[in-house]
Amino acid sequence: MTPRGARPAPDRQPRSEAVSVQARNHTIGLGNRLSAWLLGHLHTIVFSLGRLARAPLATLMTAGVIAISLALPAGLYVLLDNLRTVSGQWEQAAQVSLFLRQDLRLEQAQAFADEIRSLPEVDAVTLIPADQALEEFRRTSGFGDALNALNENPLPTVLSIQPRVGVGAARIKLLVETLGSRDAVELAQLDMEWLERLFAMMDIVLHAIAIIAVLLGLGVLLAVGNTIRLDIENRRDEIVVSKLIGATNAFIRRPFLYGGIWYGLLGGLVAWIVVSIGMGVIDDPVQQLTHLYQSGYQLRGLGFGGGMSLLLLGGALGWCGAWLAVGRHLRAIEPT
Amino acid sequence: MIRFQSVTKRYPDNAEALSSVSFRLGEGAMAFLTGHSGAGKSTLLKLIALIERPTQGEIEIDGLNLAGIRGRHIAHxxxxxxxxxQNHGLLMDRTVFDNVALPLVIAGFRHQDIAKRVHAALDMVGLLRHEKKLPVTLSAGEQQRVGIARAVVNKPTVLLADEPTGNLDPELSREVMHLFEQFNQVGVTILVATHDIDLIRSLDHPALRLDHGKLSLDTELGSAAE
Structure with missing residues (x-):
């Protein structure tokens, strides 16, 4: 193309190596370009880690903020998870008490007990005859003399039903309803209401933890974003020079984004360690407590999967925070 | 090749930095850009580097109309x-090697090619033995030469220099100019903005003189730029 008014350009001769090299650059294969691209990223990943390592104190402070933000909800969640496991075991310890009608004879009660025993949900049925119940009550309550004053036994015959292990709460409830509607039964009672209340409370706590986790996650975004923003400010000259020698925005963005990921991963790692140490610290008192309840419950920690999730979450949050900062602030830096 | 066609640059405060400037610097030519400070030298270079856009007129580099280059194409x-x-613009926290390598890293060259080219560029400016040093440990003249090595390492077709000798004594200045002439001899188009009249007089290249935004060819200083 010869611009209007311009003299014809002199014949283009292969006058410099520059031209031929540029031509060669355009013809390198896709594979080479891909490996160059990968190497470029790899270089940036190592380079951005090196940058963090050169300012260890500042890096650890940012990672610390992230670690605390992640460790708090993670630790609470682990505790709640343990509580759920324990109370899940209690659920299986739920008992159904059937108070039979006073006028039922003992043989009828026994037949009824046999029938219940054959139900698939039921593990065992214990029949407590009214006389025996009275006797027991007399012994343990200390109201013996008062009871003697009564003409007849006020206590009913009771069937104590032990549901089979693994039968869910819903099926047990259904069982209670079915048995409660039978003629022989005066009252069917499930000793599980307090457990339901506990579950409801744990549900509330779980939601509260979720809210805390979201807020702290936002905190991580802001913390990483601010750190990256300062980083960008400190490297203003470098960014300007890089743009002048042909760096694309993507190229300039890259080390900051990887920096954010590194902060996040480091924060996640520290959080993992903090939670593990915390679980170790409360393990002893928990052992004592479960010993008192004669249960061999073992406290469950984060585990490998949980730890990896923390790492990934930290990395993702760090990347997002960096992205927020980079998107806003890099565009503002142009050579003048 | 650099071609300006009636280029005017007016800043938002209505100050006219360049008034209808037209010139053509052929492929492989070398010229100086002179004028008092504030005459528009920097503005002219900024227009070529797409840091600023002209208010009117057309600029063409190597046959490319700059008006059509936008967005991410600017970087390319x-x-x-x-x-x-002028102030070399080196990154002080990186070694001489890494500074010179930056344009190649940006352009996505392979590691082996980068090392080869950086060594060649550093060899040309005579600083190969300093490749592992940080720029602060070098003299002003050496720092400027590192800056030049970085500018040529990617084998550009056009080399722009903004007061490259501004901070150097006459002897170092001549050295730097000699380097530019060497690159010019292998076909690089070179435009050097400087107010160092003595230096210009001592070299046989045309000079474009800007005076309050208007261009005049300084015929005293050798043949006109095409």
Whole structure:
């Protein structure tokens, strides 16, 4: 193309190596370009880690903020998870008490007990005859003399039903309803209401933890974003020079984004360690407590999967925070 | 090749930095850009590097109309240029090698090619033995030469220099100019903005003189730029 008014350009001769090299650059294969691209990223990943390592104190402070933000909800969640496991075991310890009608004879009660025993949900049925119940009550309550004053036994015959292990709460409830509607039964009672209340409370706590986790996650975004923003400010000259020698925005963005990921991963790692140490610290008192309840419950920690999730979450949050900062602030830096 | 066609640059405060400037610097030519400070030298270089856009007129580099280069194409266009800054613009926290390698890293060259080219560029400016040093440990003249090595390492077709000798004594200045002439001899188009009249007089290249934004060819200083 010869611009209007311009003299014809002199014949283009292969006058410099520059031209031929540029031509060669355009013809390198896709594979080479891909490996160059990968190497470029790899270089940036190592380079951005090196940058963090050169300012260890500042890096650890940012990672610390992230670690605390992640460790708090993670630790609470682990505790709640343990509580759920324990109370899940209690659920299986739920008992159904059937108070039979006073006028039922003992043989009828026994037949009824046999029938219940054959139900698939039921593990065992214990029949407590009214006389025996009275006797027991007399012994343990200390109201013996008062009871003697009564003409007849006020206590009913009771069937104590032990549901089979693994039968869910819903099926047990259904069982209670079915048995409660039978003629022989005066009252069917499930000793599980307090457990339901506990579950409801744990549900509330779980939601509260979720809210805390979201807020702290936002905190991580802001913390990483601010750190990256300062980083960008400190490297203003470098960014300007890089743009002048042909760096694309993507190229300039890259080390900051990887920096954010590194902060996040480091924060996640520290959080993992903090939670593990915390679980170790409360393990002893928990052992004592479960010993008192004669249960061999073992406290469950984060585990490998949980730890990896923390790492990934930290990395993702760090990347997002960096992205927020980079998107806003890099565009503002142009050579003048 | 650099071509300006009636280029005017007016800043928002209505100050006219360049008034209808037209010139053509052929492929492989070398010229000086002179004028008092504030005459528009920097503005002219900024227009070529796409840091600023002209208010009117047309600029063409290597047959490319700059008006059509926008967005991310700007970065790719700048890779064709070599820019030498007055204050060298080196990154002080990186070694000489890493500074010179930056344009190649940006352009996505392979590691082996980068090392080869950086060594060649450093060899040309005579600083190969300093490659592992940080720029602060070098003298002003050496720092400027590192800046030049970085500007030419990507084998640009056009080399722009903004007061490259501004901070150097006469002897170092001549050295730097000699380097530019060497690159010019292998076909790089070179435009050097400087107010160092003595230096210009001692070299046989045309000079474009800007005076309050208007261009006049300084015929005293050798043959006109095409």
């Amino acid at each position: 266009f700048r890779r064709r240029l070599g820019i030498v800054f």
